[in-house]
Amino acid sequence: MLRLQNLTKTYRTGDRALNGVSLTVEPGQVVGLIGPSGAGKSTLIRCINRLVEPSSGQVTLGDTALTGLGHGSLRRARRRIGMIFQEYALVERLTVMENVLSGRLGYVGFWRSFFRKFPPDAVSKAYALLDRVGLSDHVDKRADALSGGQRQRVGIARALAQDPDLLLVDEPTASLDPKTSRQIMRLIVEICDERGLPAIINIHDVALAQSFVRRIIGLKSGEVVFDGAPNELTDAVLTRIYGEEDWSATIRPVDEESDDQVDDPDAEAEHHGPAEVLDRERMAGLS
Amino acid sequence: MTAAAGTARAVWRRPPLIRNPRLRWAIYGGSLVYLVLAFASVDVNWTRVYEGLDRGLRFVEGFLVPDFVSRWGDIAQGMQESLTMTVTATVVGIMVSVPIGIGAARNIAPLPIYLACRGIIALSRSFQEIIIAILFVAMFGFGPFAGFLTLSFATIGFLAKLLAEDIEDIDEAQAEAIRSTGAGWWQVVNYGIQPQVMPRLIGLSLYRLDINFRESSVIGIVGAGGIGATLNTAMDRYEYDSAAAILILIIVIVMLAEYGSSIIRQRVQ
Known part of the structure; x- marks a missing residue:
């Protein structure tokens, strides 16, 4: 179980990205985190594994208080938290296998990893994961030789190689076409179900979030303004999260179970441009 | 808008850089x-x-009839010294530059280490090779050892600075992803950073090999051994034909190095 208590992050520039966020993710629960660009979605999930250092508040995963961990124990805690990134964040010049095995770095010493001598069970697990995400034929290709959807599959395999207790997913579909986006979302949610793995998925595409997760949290200006089931996302709620707009094309009809409904390109193109905001957040959290 | 304004404007000038x-x-x-x-x-x-x-x-006449023969013994020895000096200095220079370059990259090094490494780079870059060579010749006497030290020292300023800048320019997301797996600092460098900077590091090292060879012929003139010393002697004796032979050899070797390094650089992309 993941618990955030009163989490606040103020960047050195004075921007308050998170303002007293409290929430709990139950074991095995997949949560979609929506909100406008700059609402603090990326900051929120980066505060959990402390790629961004929270200013105050607590993060607890299982029995471990992640905030307040020292350098060594933070590294051990990060092994339990898999992360999937926007734009994949694969090491472009390494092979697919090296990228997947890099998920094991927290478990092996420097020299073993330097000479790429990973333990046999880690290697066989990596093969199994590549098989699971459908990339068995691309093991020795360089990551930059793959298509967008394939790269994100490598990203998923890398996160799973960590044997995580929690998955943090940052805009997994931001640079993918609508069809691939749906395949990737489906794969992530399926894997979470298979393993009983809880996950927080940052996603700017409301329709996509509605069709794949069972709980949605709306973030606005660093505060939680909505927490509920996908079908509770009404016009009024979306206006509360994003501001005034005509939402009729975005909201998924409650009685509609068919997936195709959301392939409407208008819905896909609804929000965009989180990349530069993310960059700013990432740079601010660097040092 | 233009229709509403009533007049269609067709003249446009770029605003000047200085308005006044x-x-x-x-x-x-x-x-x-x-x-x-x-x-x-x-x-x-x-x-x-x-x-x-x-x-x-x-001088030009001498060039037209280069004399490789009468001083061949001196030329061969000078060339051999220069090449040895170049290769050893480049290797040692790279080995010292890599840790200093990593230390001088602000995005991965703590501030005290960063300042120390930047200091070394600044020191190395502030002196031209000839000035360093004069100093080392005074300290260690004439000969290729002074030249070797000079070139190694100059290589540090060049390579470490450019490597540090390349590390500062990497795609942070890749390093962040490696860090998020619980990898240690050295593992982040090895997995998240090294693959991104390696092609450029190889290219720069080869380029520095070129430069070091050319510099070795210059610093020889102030007594740091190598082909430069041979060239200097030939000039002093007004043996322009031998000097021309030396210059032609230098040009050929530089061109070969240039050609070879461009092939290797293409391969490592």
């Missing part, structure tokens, strides 16, 4: 006046130039 026209013309005029005065102040002794033409001609 007076200031603009003052700067343009001032620069011109300065240039005219500066050129006028260059003192040319035309009689001396005329006398020098004769020497220049002899």
Whole structure:
């Protein structure tokens, strides 16, 4: 179980990205985190594994208080938290296998990893994961030789190689076409179900979030303004999260179970441009 | 909008760099006046130039008939010294530059280490090779050892600085992803950073090998051994034909190194 208590992050520039966020993710629960660009979605999930250092508040995963961990124990805690990134964040010049095995770095010493001598069970697990995400034929290709959807599959395999207790997913579909986006979302949610793995998925595409997760949290200006089931996302709620707009094309009809409904390109193109905001957040959290 | 305004505007000029026209013309005029005065102040002794033409001609004549034979023993020895100096200095320079370059990258090094490494780089870059060579020749005597030290030292300033800048320019997301797996600092460097900077590091090292060879022929003139010393001796004896042979050899070797390194650089992309 993941618990955030009163989490606040103020960047050195004075921007308050998170303002007293409290929430709990139950074991095995997949949560979609929506909100406008700059609402603090990326900051929120980066505060959990402390790629961004929270200013105050607590993060607890299982029995471990992640905030307040020292350098060594933070590294051990990060092994339990898999992360999937926007734009994949694969090491472009390494092979697919090296990228997947890099998920094991927290478990092996420097020299073993330097000479790429990973333990046999880690290697066989990596093969199994590549098989699971459908990339068995691309093991020795360089990551930059793959298509967008394939790269994100490598990203998923890398996160799973960590044997995580929690998955943090940052805009997994931001640079993918609508069809691939749906395949990737489906794969992530399926894997979470298979393993009983809880996950927080940052996603700017409301329709996509509605069709794949069972709980949605709306973030606005660093505060939680909505927490509920996908079908509770009404016009009024979306206006509360994003501001005034005509939402009729975005909201998924409650009685509609068919997936195709959301392939409407208008819905896909609804929000965009989180990349530069993310960059700013990432740079601010660097040092 | 234009329709609403009633007139279709068809004239557009790019806004000038300096908006104030007076200031603009003052700067343009001032620069011109300065240039005219500066050129006028260059003192040319035309009689001396005329006398020098004769020497220049002899030099060119020497070039037309390069003499590889009569001083071949000296030339071969000088070349061998230069090449040895170049290769050893480049290897040692790279080995020292890599840790300093990593330490001088602000995005991965803590501040004290960063400052120390930047200091070493600044020191190495602030002195031209010849000045360092004079110092090392005074300390360690004539010969290739002083040259080796000079080139190693100069390599550090060059490679470490460019490596550090390349590390600062990496795609942070890749390093962040590695860090998020619980990897240690060295593992982040090895997995998240090294693959991103390696092609450029190889290219720069090969480029530095070129530079070191060329520099080895220059610092020889101040006594740091190598082909430069041979060249200097030949010039002093007015043996322009032998000097020409040396220069031609230097040009050939530099061109071969250039060609070879461009092939390797293409391969490592």
